[in-house]
Amino acid sequence: MKKINFAEFGGPEVLRLVTADEPHPGPGQVRIAVRAAGVNPVDWRIREGQKLQAHPIALPAGLGLDAAGVVDELGAGVEGVELGDRVFGEGIDTYAEFAVLSAWAPMPAGLSFQEAAGYPSVVETALRIIREVGVEPGQTLLVSGASGGVGSAVLQIARDRGIAVIGTGGAANQDYLRDLGARATTYGPGWVERVRAIGPVDAALDLSGSGVIRELVELTGDPRKVTSIADLDAPTLGVRFSGAAGSVPDALAEAVRLITLGRLHIPIEKEYALADAATAHIDSQAGHTRGRRVIVI
Template identity: 80%
Template structure:
């Protein structure tokens, strides 16, 4: 999958391309599934060139799960035939090169595994950056998507109380992940206040709630956004640069293996349906993850 110009989902094209090969410190996988992340369509639209420089034409995708079929120089502990999930480049493809990976926990399917890498890294990063501690209460705006699902479960594992906002259809889903749930829309801040105090807040949906989150926490330094590019104009940090993905994958494997983290696949698409996946991702209302099946 490739795009030759920035724009809407219609710029995506399924093309024949040369097979990539693993360089030093990399592995190549036969892709079985690729994760669909909001950053994918932000890159396609040219929104985040500072954090993700693009040379056109460009492939698409960061996350994938599959079977190792080529190992680069200096790589140890993995060999062809191993089932792995991780992060790399141009993962909407039959073959992709990963720069960070981990062995898939045995209870995961390829579709499930493809939904974890960037999501868990983002969740761990924003929890660290917002500085929320055990015993405090974290408000998560847009809590039912992939990152929100991970944040809710990781926070619960750390002894943090979470209030999550989402649409009416996802209230029981949030409660099932251990969160206190509130619907968004008119009067949402009062509904949140009735659930308890708010020590820190995350904006995961970019729905124009930065001022309200700052008011609820009383401190813009305790609000982080991953979705509202205008957040810095309101004194709130926009978190858009990935951290240590290898460490995040290690923690993800631990959480999954202990039964403390499960991110469901909301919908699967064929590779030639990538444009539809981007349209749906941009529209929001996801419960868990969207993935492409190769």
Template identity: 80%
Template sequence: MKKVSFAEFGGPDVLHLVDAEEPHAGPGRIRIAVRAAGVNPVDWRIREGQVLGAHPVELPAGVGLDASGVVDQVGEGVEGVAIGDRVFGEGADTYAEFAVLSAWARMPEALTFEEAAGYPSVVETALRLIREVGVRPGQTLLVSGASGGVGSAVLQIARERGITVVGTAGAANQEYLRSLGALATTYGEGWVERVRGLGGPFDAALDLAGSGVIPQLVALTGDPHRVLSIADLGAPGFGVRFSGVAGSVPDALAEAVDLISRGKLHIPVEKSYALADAAAAHIDSQAGHTRGRRVVVV
């Protein structure tokens, strides 16, 4: 099969489309013929060699955690899924023609493969962040860098739970944030004053972009324990938790299916890339300003 791989840590140029042996579904796993793979910031952070709390990376390594596709192998002990089912989920080395998933769910009928590939990790991350930061119905959550995949999920899930959300993003994404139920403003000079003008006090804050705003988020919430980052490895230096890779969470996929089916969660695909163009997908992902998700189409 074809897969995207890297033999050394570095920039997008270390990614190569190579011939590789097909993986097989072991006990408790399924294999899919991949139709699309989600592009996540954690993909390029791992490619760069950043330490994110995940398992050590052995080189050469594949790329990708999320995928959608058609089941073509079912491992021992797996029930409730059959060859030919359309599923989406989390696994390993998903930028490939075949991938093994460790957590999955049947795709909602309304989703295309491209759309479905954009949900697994971002919904798991969004649910985890809302839980870990401890924000509750009736409170106010500030989200820095809110227009990407995780931000899109956080805004919608928080609003569904009765949490007021204030989000920052680029000028081009202000209406997008408002369409998801958030109070919105731009980042950049003067952003703290603009945020304060939208409401508060802020009961919790999330840093999703890693743009050096941790001290300001601490000041806005009044407590570093009310702030959580998934993007700034220097966060612990300010007493703020860094929440890295959690791995596969089947419950998150089930909640995603429920929210999508009820029309409470929609994450658009901003751009799709061919498998051979994975490096371009990483370049664009690292540049930020994403609205929704980017996916690699197989």
């Protein structure tokens, strides 16, 4: 099969389209013929060799956590899914024609493979950081860098839970953030004053790693009420860096529930061919994403 691999840490240029042996599922796993794979910031962070809260990477390595596709092999002990089922979920090395998933769920009716591939890690991350930052219904959550995949999920999940949200993003994404239920403002010089003019903040999330941790602590008044998924230096300021995944099956179940109810929709900003994974990483690292980027097989 064809897959994306890298033999050394570095920039997008280290990614290679290679021919590799097909993977096979172990106990409790399924294999899918991948139709689409989600592109997440953690993918290029792994490619760069950043020290995240995860197991060490042995080179050469593949990339990709999220995928949607058609089940074509079942591991021992797997029940409740059949060959030919359309599923989305999380596994390893999903930038490939075939991938093994360790967590999956049936794709909601009406969802394309491209759309479905954009949800697993994003929803798991959104649910985890909302829980970790300790924001409650009736309170206000500030989301810095709110227009990307995780931000899009956070805004909608927060709204579903009765949490008010202030979202910062680029000028071109202000209407998008408002459509997701946020009181929106731009980042850049004066953003702290603009947030204060909107109202008080009970908790804050840093999703972009743009050097705003001190200001988020200032706005909340407590480093324990700030969580980052993007700034590895956050702990030096007493702020939690959240990188270890929680329960993916629970996140998938919640994603299915919210999508089915029409309360969660994350648009696809751009699609890429497998051979163009490096371009997908360049675009992802540039930021300013509205929703998700996916690789289509």
